[in-house]
Amino acid sequence: MTETSTRPTRLLHALNPLATIAGPLPAILLLIFTRDIATPVSFIALAYLLLLTGSRLNARRLLVLFIALPAAAVILGLGFSLWTDASTLDHDTALLSIGNYRLYLSAVEVGSATALRLISIVALALLTGFASRGPDLVRSVVAHLRVPYRVGYAALASYRFVPRFRYELDVIRKAHRVRGTMGGRGPIAAVRRTIGYIVPLLASAIRHAERVSLSMDARAFGAHPSRTERHEVPFRTRDTMFIVGFWTLSAVIITSIRIA
Amino acid sequence: MPARALTLDDVRIRHADRTAHVPAGVTLSVDTGEVVLLLGPSGCGKSTAALAINGLVPQSIPATLEGTISACGIDVSTTTTARLSEHVAMVFQDPDAQIVSESVLDEVCFALENMLLPVTEILSRAEDALRTVGLWGRREDCPDILSGGARQRLAIACALAMHTSILVLDEPTANLDPSGSDDVYAVLRRVTADGDRSVVLIEHDVDAALPIVDRVVILDRDGRTAFTGTPREVFAGHSREIASLGVWLPTATMVAHRLETVGVALDPVPLSMHDLGTALADVQLPALRQPLAVPPRGEQLIRVRDLTITRGDSVLLDRVSLDVHEGDFLAVIGANGAGKTTLIQAMTGVARPPKRHVSLAGVDAATRDARALAQRVGFVFQNPEHQFVANTVADELAYGLRVHGDSSGRRLEPHEIDDSVDTMLARLGLSAHRDMHPFLLSGGQKRRLSVGTALIVGAPILALDEPTFGQDRERADELMAMFQSLRAEGTTIIVVSHDMQLVAEYATRVVVLSHGAVAADGSAASILSDDTLLRRNSLRQPPLARAMSSLDYPEWNGVTRFADLPGARA
Amino acid sequence: MFSTRLLMTCAAIGVGSGIVFTVAGLVNGIVAAAAPIVYGLAIGVYFLPGVIAQSLLRLPGVALITSLIAGLVGSAVNPAFIMRYLATGLAVGLLQEIPFAISKYRYWRPWVFYVAAAVMGTIFGGAVFIAVGMEHFVGWANLVYFGLFAVSPVIFTWLGRVIAAGINKTGVARGIQRQIDSRSHTSTTQHAHTQPMTAA
C-alpha cells in the first residue's frame, strides 16, 4: 500500500478502479443479449488492446491472456458445439460424422458465438482485474459510493484472514488424519468429511474474528462517522473521460455492426 | 499522593448465557505512573476484567456488569469504548488477532486514523511509537514477515501511539520464545520508566514481569481480589495461600518454599534470582538429592534419517537425523519458526514426510494408512480446538475407540467403549462435563480433553505441541504429572515447548533446532547448562538454573530441576 | 447498526467459505468445459456463505456482506478475475436478502430458506438461460441443464444449514444471534439468547 515510488504510468493503472468497472459495464450487459460472432470479437479485440497497452504485464497475466482464455474459448466452443441441438439449424456442411452423429458447421458457429460471448465478458472484466487491487477497489467504493467505512474496513481486514485460515484448514486436516477417519468412501462420506473440516474451521474463524474485532474496537474503530484516509483513491477528470469514451466507443461498435 | 488513574470497585461480571459471576468482585486501583500485575488462576476472569476497563465488556461482549469502574475520572459504564480509547489502550495475547493492515506503518496509524487526527500528527506519532519499540526500520514491511516477538512489539507500538494514560496488557508474551519475550519486556521497561503511564499487566510468567511491577493484585478462583500490595508484601506474606490458589510464584520464592520443608528458612523471602543468591549465601545448605537414575533406554521406536522438508524456496527442515527410543521423554526446543512443529509432525507421520526418511514403530511414517498411524501415535496439536471432531466431550473420547477398536485393533462393544470413556473422563476430571460441546470448555479443560483423546486409543507414542501453553501452575503440574505417569507405564513422549523449566523438570533428552537443522542433541542436563548454546538459539536457561549458576556452592551450580533440590514440592 | 464483531464474523464466514469457493471455482471451470450440461450443479456453492451467515446469525444484511467478502477473498487467489467473483457475490447476496426482508427479518424458519433457494435457483437458471441461450440443447437436455441451476441452490442451502447447525453447537456465535421467530415479541432489539437451532 505504500508503493509511492513506482507511480504507475500505464493508462489502466492511472485510473480509479470504479472507472474501469463503469466503463465496460454497459457493453457487458449488452453482450449478454447478443447472439452473433462479430460483436464479441470486436469487444475482445478492444479489451486485449487496452490490456496489452494499458496495463503492466507479467508472466502470469500473459498466461491468462494468451493461454488460458484462448484455451477456454476453444474448449467452451467445442463443448457447446457438440451439445447444440442441430435439428433446427441448416445441415449444409457436416464437418464430422461418427455413426449417425453429425457435427454441422452451423452448430459450430452457434457454439463459437456462445463461447466468444462468455470470453468477451471475461476479457472486459479483466480491465479491472489487471489494473487495480482489491483493497483499492474497496477504498474507492467507500470514498465515492457512500459504502460505510466500517463495512469497507471489515473487507480489508478479512484479506488477512486468508493465509491464516488456509493454514488452519491444513492443521485440521492433519488432525483428522491422526484421529483416523470414520465411515468409508463415496460422495456421502466425502460430504460428511468436508463438513467435519469446515465446522471447526469456521468455528475457529469466528473466534478469531471476535478477537480481531475487540482489538479494532479498542482502537477507536467506528468512533466517528468518518476516518482520516491516508491512502486517497481520487476520482479525477481522466476517470470521467475514460468512462464517457468507453461508452461512446461501445455504442459505435454495436451500432456499426448492426448496420453492417 | 499521586492521582488515581484507574479504579475497579467490587466489579462482578456475568457473561450472557452464564449463571455465575466471573470475576465475582475485583477491587483494584492504579495510581498515575504505577505498574500493577494482575494474577489469578486460569478462568478466574482476569481477561474479562481487563476487557471491562475500556468497556469492551459489556459493549462488545454481551454481559452484565455490577460495581463501578472509573478510568481517568470517567465512569466507564456511561462512556463508549470508542471514547474511552482516548484514555485506555490495550494489548492482547495473540499478536495475529491484533493486526488488521498490510504494513507495519499502516498498522500503527489505524487507531490514529479512527481518531480523526490530521495526517501530519498521525505520522509523527507513528514514528515515535515505532522508534520506541525498535521497528521504525521495518515500517514498510508486511506484518506477516515479522517474528512473533516483533509482531507483539508492533501491537505495543499501536497502543503507545494512542497517547493514552492507561495501558492494559493481557499476556503479551504468551506465544513468544524466550528472546522475543525478553525484547517485549525491554520495551515495557523503557515505556514504564517515564512514570507517566499507568499499566495493568496480566502475565503468567511472574519472573519476567516482576522487575517492572510496583504492585501485585491476586484474584482467587472466583475472581475476587484476595491479596493486594507491593510484590514483597504479597509474595512474602501470602506465598502459601497464593500457591494453593494455583498461581505461579516467582521461581526464587518456590525454591525458598522447598528449602523450608527441610528446615532451611530464608529471610527475607526471596523474590528475584538476585535475592535468592544473597539469601542462600547466608545459610548452611543441606545436601542435594541424588539425581534420579535415568531409566535405561528401550528399543528404537522412531528413526529419522536425513529428513529435509522444503516449501517453495524455504527449507523448513535441513537434513535432520535423530532416534527416539522406547521410554524417552524427548523435548524439542528452538526459536519461533525454527521448525519444531514441522519436525514433530513429520516424525510422527501427522504431516506425511517424504518416503523412506522416517520409520515409525515399524512402518514408514509416510504411510497413507491413517489407521496404522493412529494406533502408533497420539498427537496433541498446539491449538486443541483444531482436533475436536465430535459434538460432546464423551463422543470425542469415544471417537477413537469406535474408529480403531482397542490397542490391538479389535472392535469394541458399545458397553466397553462406555466404560473406557467413563474411566478416562474421571481421570481427566471432566466427568461433570461429559455432555458439553468440547468448544465450550475452558482452555485448560480443552487441553486435557485433547490429551485424553490421544491417550484413550493406547498409542505407544504421545506427541504434544506446546502442552502447557497458557495454563496456570496447577493445570500445568497436573498435565505434566499425567505425562510422567504415562511414561512410567512405558509410553514414549515427545514435546515441543518454550517453557524451559518444564523441559528441565521432565525431559530426558533435548533436541535444539536452529533454522531447521539440529543444533544440539543430548541429555537435558548437558544442554540446559550450556548458556551460550541456548542464547545463540534465542533461548534462555530455565529460571532455576539461572539462579543456581551464580551461587557460591559449586555442587549447586549445575542444578536445573526442582526435583533435585532437597525438600518436597510445596 | 452493525457491531464490529458482527462485521468481522461475517468476514470470517465469508473467508472460510471463500476458501471452499476458490476450490469450487476451479472445479466449475473444469466441469463447464468437460460437461456443460451439469454445470448448474456446482453453481449452488455460491449460495453457501450467505446461507451459513443467515442460518447462524439471523440478521439483516449478513448474507450480502458475507457473500461479497467471499467474492472479494475468492478473487485474492486470482486477482485478474475479481469482477467475476464480486459480481456473483453481489447478485447472490442480494437475492438471499429478499425473502427475509419480506418478513422484516423477523422470521427465519427453515422452510423460508428452502422455498427461497428454489425460487432463487429458478431466477438464476433463467438468467443463465438468457446468457447461454437454449439453442444449445436438445429438449431433455434443456430440462436437465436449467433444472440443475434451480436444484443446486436447494442442495447447497441444505448443506449450509447443516454447517451452520454445527457451528451453532460450538457456541462461538453466542451473543450476536437473533431469534428464529421474533414476530410476536414486542421488545424490539432482543439480542442473543441461543435458541437451539432446529436441525436442517
Ligand SMILES: Nc1ncnc2c1ncn2[C@@H]1O[C@H](COP(=O)(O)OP(=O)(O)OP(=O)(O)O)[C@@H](O)[C@H]1O
Ligand atoms: N464471551 C464469553 N462468553 C461466555 N463466557 C465467557 C466468555 N469469555 C469468557 N467466558 C468465561 O468467563 C470465565 C473467565 O474467563 P477469562 O478469560 O476472563 O479468564 P482468565 O482469568 O483470563 O483465564 P486465563 O488465565 O485462562 O486467560 C471463564 O469461565 C470463561 O469460560
Ligand SMILES: Nc1ncnc2c1ncn2[C@@H]1O[C@H](COP(=O)(O)OP(=O)(O)OP(=O)(O)O)[C@@H](O)[C@H]1O
Ligand atoms: N506451509 C508453509 N509454507 C512456507 N513456510 C512455512 C510453512 N509452514 C511453516 N513455514 C515456515 O517454516 C518455519 C518453521 O515453522 P514451524 O511452525 O515448524 O516453526 P516452530 O519452530 O514450530 O515455531 P513456533 O515456536 O512459532 O511454533 C517458519 O518460518 C514458518 O514460517
Ligand SMILES: [Mg+2]
Ligand atoms: Mg485470559
Ligand SMILES: [Mg+2]
Ligand atoms: Mg510451533
